[in-house]
Amino acid sequence: MLYYFAPLEGITSRLYHEIHRDFFPMLDRYVTPFFVPSIKGLSTKDRSQLSHALLSGLPLIPQLLTNRSEDFIQSANQLQDLGCSEVNLNLGCPSGTVFSKGRGAGALRDLDALRAFLDAIFADCPLPISIKTRIGVSDPKEWEALLPLYNEYPIHELTIHPRIRNEHYRGSPHTDAFAMALQESRAPVVYSGDLFTPDQVATFAEHYPQAKGIMLGRGLIANPALHATVTQGELLTTSTLLAFHDRLFLRYRELLFGERPVLHKMKELWHYMICMFPEHEPQAKRIRKAQNLSDYHGAVSSIFRDLILDPYRGYQPPA
Ligand SMILES: Cc1cc2nc3c(=O)[nH]c(=O)nc-3n(C[C@H](O)[C@H](O)[C@H](O)COP(=O)(O)O)c2cc1C
Numbered sequence: 001m002l003y004y005f006a007p008l009e010g011i012t013s014r015l016y017h018e019i020h021r022d023f024f025p026m027l028d029r030y031v032t033p034f035f036v037p038s039i040k041g042l043s044t045k046d047r048s049q050l051s052h053a054l055l056s057g058l059p060l061i062p063q064l065l066t067n068r069s070e071d072f073i074q075s076a077n078q079l080q081d082l083g084c085s086e087v088n089l090n091l092g093c094p095s096g097t098v099f100s101k102g103r104g105a106g107a108l109r110d111l112d113a114l115r116a117f118l119d120a121i122f123a124d125c126p127l128p129i130s131i132k133t134r135i136g137v138s139d140p141k142e143w144e145a146l147l148p149l150y151n152e153y154p155i156h157e158l159t160i161h162p163r164i165r166n167e168h169y170r171g172s173p174h175t176d177a178f179a180m181a182l183q184e185s186r187a188p189v190v191y192s193g194d195l196f197t198p199d200q201v202a203t204f205a206e207h208y209p210q211a212k213g214i215m216l217g218r219g220l221i222a223n224p225a226l227h228a229t230v231t232q233g234e235l236l237t238t239s240t241l242l243a244f245h246d247r248l249f250l251r252y253r254e255l256l257f258g259e260r261p262v263l264h265k266m267k268e269l270w271h272y273m274i275c276m277f278p279e280h281e282p283q284a285k286r287i288r289k290a291q292n293l294s295d296y297h298g299a300v301s302s303i304f305r306d307l308i309l310d311p312y313r314g315y316q317p318p319a
Helices: 014-023 044-055 069-082 096-100 104-108 111-124 140-150 175-184 198-207 218-222 226-232 238-255 259-276 281-289 293-306
Strands: 002-005 029-035 060-064 087-091 129-133 158-160 189-192 213-216
Touching (some): 014 044, 029 044, 044 060, 060 069, 069 087, 096 104, 111 140, 129 140, 175 189, 198 213, 198 226, 218 226, 238 259, 238 293
Parallel strands (some): 002 029, 029 060, 060 087, 129 158, 189 213
16 A cells, blocks of 8 residues: 655645655655646746755655646646656645636536546646546536546546535545445546544555555644554654654744744644644644744643643544
């Protein structure tokens, strides 16, 4: 079974990936959060970011979010020049602005338009194309038409987050749709969705040995040792989490301008990491309410001093 680091826009930056790799065993693949290309392909900034990330030696798969085949092909040519060996297409992003433009999960609304787009990119793309998809827009039954459409193309890998767009991240993943893909997909299949504890990941791997891979997202941000625990029995410890946190904080402090963006980044990470501590509500509230770095440090000290980390827990989505 291969393990993939899920793309999490705003969280899994190059910095985050690299610091994670310094503290924990490397995963098999790291899919970048989406880049939105233009007719000129990727921006100079995006290309420079990617080339630095590639130099760091991470097995990186860049992801594109577009429904314009020219933009996709232009970017794929640039990615090939940078040394990438694969490009990933985002057909899952549920956000309103992306959806309304017919990108991400918005591209699943009109299968004729999607077919025309896939025809064009598969005809001219210089790199193997993998796809990360939801199973439909408003009804899980849409998968019965979408999967056969995917089967018309030589997709390198199909990563499935088995929710429909309208569910965003609510409810439970439709594992029956994933099981159907394991039976019927021509492309190798990777699973993404709601595997948060070591136990959940191990049970899933046992249950679906035919899957090519498991992609870990929010669970890996909550417990950065999740993959290490499942594959090597290495449990998350308080001292490792503290050192990991401190390095992230320091590097974001160097990289970002001013307190606010650093606070924002760290608060977002704590939304996930705090779940590793039972009885965390007072500290979680202190983090959320922190107005400056002094408040923030007070709250973090209290987490590491007053709470006991449980390495078998995992991310708990808000009710
Ligand atoms: C904050 C956030 C940002 C995300 N950004 C991306 C993205 O850029 N590209 C993508 O394909 N999926 C993105 N996703 C979806 C995740 O990659 C993943 O498929 C989803 O969270 C389900 O997996 P999980 O339950 O393991 O987190 C994002 C999800 C979240 C919560």
